[in-house]
Amino acid sequence: MTEAPTHEDFWAALLCDNSRAGGQGPWPRHPPQSARWQLRLEGSVRSAPVLRDGILYVTALDGKLYAIETVTGRPVWKFQAEDRIHSTPALSGDKILFGCDSGKVYAVDRRSGRELWRASAQAEVWTSPVTVGGLALFGAADGRFYAVDVATGTTRWMRNLGARIYSTAYATERQVYFGCSNGNVYSLETASGQVIWSAPTGNGLDSSPALSNGLVLIGSEDFYLYALDAATGSVRWKLATGLGIASSPAVAGNTVIAGSKDGYLYAANIPDGRLRWKTRAGWVITAPPVTSGDVVCGQSMGGGVYALDVRSGRRIWAAGLGESVQSSPVLTEDAIYLATTEGMVYALA
Amino acid sequence: MNRRTFVTSACLGTASLFLDQASSRAGEEVHLPPPPPIHVHGMPLAERSPFGMPGLFPGRVVEVFHSKSILENHVSQSIVRLMLEHGMQSLTGESSARAAWERFFNPGDVVGIKINPSGAPACYSSPELVREIIRGIESAGVPTRNILIYDRYSTEIQAGSYHALLPVGIRVIGLEHRARDVEAYDLNVYCEANFFGEWETRSYLARVVTQQITKIVNVPTLKDHSAAGVTGCLKNLGYGSFNNVARSHHAPITFTDPLIGVMCSTEPLRSKAVLHIMDGLREVWHGGPLTQLQDFIYQAGTLFLGTDPVAVDTVELQTIEKKRQQEGALSLWDRNPANIVRSEREYFRDPHKSLFFRQPAHIEAAGKLGLGVWEPSKIDHRRLDLG
Numbered sequence: 001m002t003e004a005p006t007h008e009d010f011w012a013a014l015l016c017d018n019s020r021a022g023g024q025g026p027w028p029r030h031p032p033q034s035a036r037w038q039l040r041l042e043g044s045v046r047s048a049p050v051l052r053d054g055i056l057y058v059t060a061l062d063g064k065l066y067a068i069e070t071v072t073g074r075p076v077w078k079f080q081a082e083d084r085i086h087s088t089p090a091l092s093g094d095k096i097l098f099g100c101d102s103g104k105v106y107a108v109d110r111r112s113g114r115e116l117w118r119a120s121a122q123a124e125v126w127t128s129p130v131t132v133g134g135l136a137l138f139g140a141a142d143g144r145f146y147a148v149d150v151a152t153g154t155t156r157w158m159r160n161l162g163a164r165i166y167s168t169a170y171a172t173e174r175q176v177y178f179g180c181s182n183g184n185v186y187s188l189e190t191a192s193g194q195v196i197w198s199a200p201t202g203n204g205l206d207s208s209p210a211l212s213n214g215l216v217l218i219g220s221e222d223f224y225l226y227a228l229d230a231a232t233g234s235v236r237w238k239l240a241t242g243l244g245i246a247s248s249p250a251v252a253g254n255t256v257i258a259g260s261k262d263g264y265l266y267a268a269n270i271p272d273g274r275l276r277w278k279t280r281a282g283w284v285i286t287a288p289p290v291t292s293g294d295v296v297c298g299q300s301m302g303g304g305v306y307a308l309d310v311r312s313g314r315r316i317w318a319a320g321l322g323e324s325v326q327s328s329p330v331l332t333e334d335a336i337y338l339a340t341t342e343g344m345v346y347a348l349a
Numbered sequence: 350m351n352r353r354t355f356v357t358s359a360c361l362g363t364a365s366l367f368l369d370q371a372s373s374r375a376g377e378e379v380h381l382p383p384p385p386p387i388h389v390h391g392m393p394l395a396e397r398s399p400f401g402m403p404g405l406f407p408g409r410v411v412e413v414f415h416s417k418s419i420l421e422n423h424v425s426q427s428i429v430r431l432m433l434e435h436g437m438q439s440l441t442g443e444s445s446a447r448a449a450w451e452r453f454f455n456p457g458d459v460v461g462i463k464i465n466p467s468g469a470p471a472c473y474s475s476p477e478l479v480r481e482i483i484r485g486i487e488s489a490g491v492p493t494r495n496i497l498i499y500d501r502y503s504t505e506i507q508a509g510s511y512h513a514l515l516p517v518g519i520r521v522i523g524l525e526h527r528a529r530d531v532e533a534y535d536l537n538v539y540c541e542a543n544f545f546g547e548w549e550t551r552s553y554l555a556r557v558v559t560q561q562i563t564k565i566v567n568v569p570t571l572k573d574h575s576a577a578g579v580t581g582c583l584k585n586l587g588y589g590s591f592n593n594v595a596r597s598h599h600a601p602i603t604f605t606d607p608l609i610g611v612m613c614s615t616e617p618l619r620s621k622a623v624l625h626i627m628d629g630l631r632e633v634w635h636g637g638p639l640t641q642l643q644d645f646i647y648q649a650g651t652l653f654l655g656t657d658p659v660a661v662d663t664v665e666l667q668t669i670e671k672k673r674q675q676e677g678a679l680s681l682w683d684r685n686p687a688n689i690v691r692s693e694r695e696y697f698r699d700p701h702k703s704l705f706f707r708q709p710a711h712i713e714a715a716g717k718l719g720l721g722v723w724e725p726s727k728i729d730h731r732r733l734d735l736g
Contacts, residue, residue, distance in 0.1 A: 044526040046507070061526045084526075126512070143517040166513040181513050202423070204476075206513035221476075221510055222423070242643075243422075243470050246510050261470035261508070263641065283641050284470060284508055301508060325507045341504055342527045 029295055031307070031317030032336055032348035037073030041066060045339035047088040047098075047128075048288070048328040052110070056330070058339050059085035059098055065106075066345075067113060070335065073347060077113035081106055086124070086326070088168070092131040092150055099125025099138060105146075107136075107153060117153030121146060123164075127178075127208075132171040133190060139165025139178055145186075147193060157193040161186065168208035168248070170216070175230070177216050179205025185218055185228060197233035201226060208248035208288070210256065213270050217256045219245025225258050225266065227273055237273030241266055246326075247298075252291035252310050259285030259298060267296075267313060277313030281306045287324050292331040299324035305338055321346065379684055381706055384604045387542040391616040392559055400564065401620035402613065404656025405452065408722035408729050410664045411439045411654040412629075415735040418650040419630045422643075424477040428735075429652075433481045433626070435733055436654040447488045453623050454564060456490035461562035461621075462498040465570045465585045465628075469509035471641040472631045474568040476514040478652070482566055482626060483519060493518035499557055501525050501589055524555050525592065534592050535559040540612055545599045552591040558618055565622040567658070571629035571649060572637040573669050575696065576603035578681040578709025580638050581665040582625040582658030583720070587612030598705065601689045606708035610715030613658065619720070625661050627653035634672040635700040642697060647672060659721025660728045662712045667725065676700060681709045 043062025050057050055076060056068045065079040083102035090097045095116060099105045101124040107116040121140035129136040136150045145159045163182035170177045175196060176188050181204040187196040202222030209218040215236055216228040221244035227236045242262030249258035255276060257267045261284050267276040282300025289298035295316060297307045305322035308315055322329070322338040330337040338346045399405070413436040418428045437449035454460060462482060464474040479498060486496055496519055500506055503523020512521045524533040534553035543550045558565070569585035576598045577584050587609045588594045594612075597604045613619060629651035636645045649668075655661040670681055678700035679688055690702045716723030 044503075044530075123517070141512070141517065162517065164513060164515070164517055181515070204510070204514040206510040221514060244510060246508075246513075286508055286510075301504070325504050 029316055031319070034349055036335060036347040036349045038347070039068060039073045039075070039345045041343040041345060043084070044341050044343050045324070045345070046086045046326045046341070047339070049330050049337050049339050049345070050089050050091060051330050051332070051337065052091055055110070056337055056345070057089045057091070057096055057110070058345055059087060059089055060343060061085065063100065065089060065096065065098060065108060065113075067110070068345065070337070070347060073345075079106075079108050079113045079115070086126040088128040090128050090130060092136070095150070097129040097131065097136055099127060099129065099140070103140065103142070105129060105136070105138060105148070105153070107150070119146070119148045119153040119155065126166050127168040130169050130171045130176075133173050135190065137169050137171050137176050137190070139167060139169065139180075141165070145178070145188065145193065147190075159188060159193040159195070166206050167218070170209045170211050177209045177211065177230070179207060179209065179218055179220070181205065183220070183222070185209070185216065185226070185233065187216075187230070187233060199228050199233035199235065203244070206244075206246040207258075210249050210251050212251045212256065213254070215270060217249045217251070217270070219247060219249060219258050219260070221245070223260070225249065225256070225268065227270070239266060239268050239273050239275060246286040248288035250289050250291050250296065252296065255310060257289050257291065257296050257310070259287065259289055259300070261286060263300070263302075265289060265296070265298070265308065265313070267310070279308055279313040279315065281308070287326050288328045290328050290331060297329050297331060297336070299327055299329065299338065301325060305329060379686055379706065382602060384607055385542050385544060387540055387608060387611050389611060389615050390537070390539050390541065392538050394616050394620060398620035400453065400623040402622055402656070402658055403660070403721035404623055406440060406656045408657055408660050408727055409440065409655055409731070410657070410660050410728055411436045411731045411733065412664065413652045413654070413733045413735060415650055417736065419648045422648065424475045424630055426477045426480065429475070429477050429630070430481045430484070432652050432735060433478070433485065435735060436652055437485065439731055439733060440654045440656075446485065450485045450489040454486055454489040454491050456492070458491050458563045459495045459561060460486050460491055460497070461557060461565045462496070463565055463567045463586055463589060464498050464500050464506075464511070465568065465580070465589065466500050466502070466505040466509045466511070467638045468570065468572065468633065468640065469505050471643065472570055472572060472633045472646055473509050474570060474628050475630055476509065476511060478626070478628050478630070479511070479568060480515060482568065483516060486566070496520075497522055497557070497562070499524065499555065501592065522557055524557070531592060533557065538615065540591065540608070540615060542608070544597050544604050547596045549593055549596070552593045552612070554615065554618060555590050558590050558621065562621060567622050567625045569625070569627050570631070570633070571627055571651070571653070571665055571668065572633040573635055573673070573681065574637050574707070575703070576705040576707060577605040577609060577711055578707040579662065579666050579669055581627060581662035583609050583613050583662055583712065583715050586618065586622055586658065590618055600691065601703070601705045603705045603708055606711035607714045609711045610718045610720060613715060613720055614718045622658070623656065625655050625658050627661055627665060629653055629668070632669065632672060634669055634676060635678055636697045640697055645700065657721035659712055659716040659723050663723050663725060663728060664730055666709055666712060673700065679703060681707050683707070
């Protein structure tokens, strides 16, 4: 049996928290009326912003982590890593963790922007580190999955799977789940890194898993959204889409929502995989959607930002800005924050 | 008046005259404006490589078909492997696939695989094919760390999920991460021309080509192109290795003829592109290069191999033209102004419309620059039907 994950503070990691439940912000159904501010960064953004205490943390391909004040849109500080950053930052206490293309994983003090430690993989780290039980867990393009001490960055264990990992892990105290480019979904023991199970799909995985109702939910490049038994890895159901799935699924109650590269967002009933609705939201969807109450919101290529009704899939509003290949909005009670491929960050209210 | 100013005014004058004619003489053939002079600033080579285009086998094209290579839009890795092995042996005349790869590569090479992700994810260089090409290059003794894939736009590469689908150790390089990103280009190797009075008149060659790799495997797709007619070996290589190329189009006029051929003949690109493997598993017969509409994507289940990009593209042009005839679409050679539309949306959905007066003659023009054989009667076109 898996355990319920420990939730960090509000919007601390990819898809809101380390469980990646997909969002919990109380954003109302109406479209934003104005741009509170906009900021052009020095590099393209391929990651999702995270938010804490009025500061938005954004990583970019210029190798910088930006801390941006949400009231004014002004950067409070910037931290320069040694290479491009595709990794969504994760917050753990006062630390911000993220990987970069040189293979380094950094821990930075979120108040000062000062480096606390760095750990090393042998190739780029695009995944977002997930913290649980004093460990920061992440996969890398060198084919290895790492567990480092979140206080010091010292490697506690490493598992070589021989195939690239671009899937951000879902972690509990006992088990960690992620996808791999060899087409397998893995579950490792959190404390030791021992493989508990691996489950094959028909192609590599670029999607990050969510966990709900004892099921690991993850998309594959074989065009299917999978629901795997979290204890055994056996396939409970799989849902066909029109093309590969790089988008990480979001969970809203008993509904899982994932974007496919065919440009549609698919919503399925978690217990049995029944398709509830599918709605076109762009040319191509590779970025994860987020949910907030009865709204699902996301960014696409060719479609900008969109908001749909969770129950019906009907469009509530859409806007041409916010095009992104792998970024997700941050939804709060009074604003939506977006980062884009062109390096723009918007606060819409 | 300096040369650049002269070219600007001459070209703009011709184009605007043409547009007036187009609107007043709908239904008639048109005369397109001549291209401006193109100044090439290549990299001097001590000696031209014998591998350079048209390469070891001028005029030879191997077409390999397997009916089960793509089923319900899923590509079969094992069948693609079989097709590639047979194709390489037929191209080279070698008795094994490994020997065939060894004709091109040795352990000291650094090999760049020039993919085409511009139609990703609907139609792009299949990761399954790219994985088999990597396997072939490795079989010739090239270390994995010396193999990379590259293209201009990292967003398109990411949409294709190449980073997550290729073996450990393969470098994946996107040259541009957002608009006007020139960091990855060599400012000493360029083609210069002023087509429509644009601000930046130079297109620079990627540094990865000029400084890192010793050889290129070019992996275009079987696809029509709204401006060039088709986008094959030549277009994928030239317009995907040089930057700032969209400036050669200003609808409905395009100067892809002759710019594509000129770029491909620029050193060191010409000498380094030693092998061309066209992914024809999917065939876009209308809406290329960016369409995501499955209505115009046929699962052709074919690969085309050659060292001569002009010959391969000539076969591609015939293949797509034939498919368009079967589907009742406009000829790629159509010159009727009445068929030109301004709306991309309308063009994408209607194969009886064009955005540009397409320039499939860019292939012949490249042939006349010495890049290969363009006369169909002189092409050694070998067909392998594997099942």
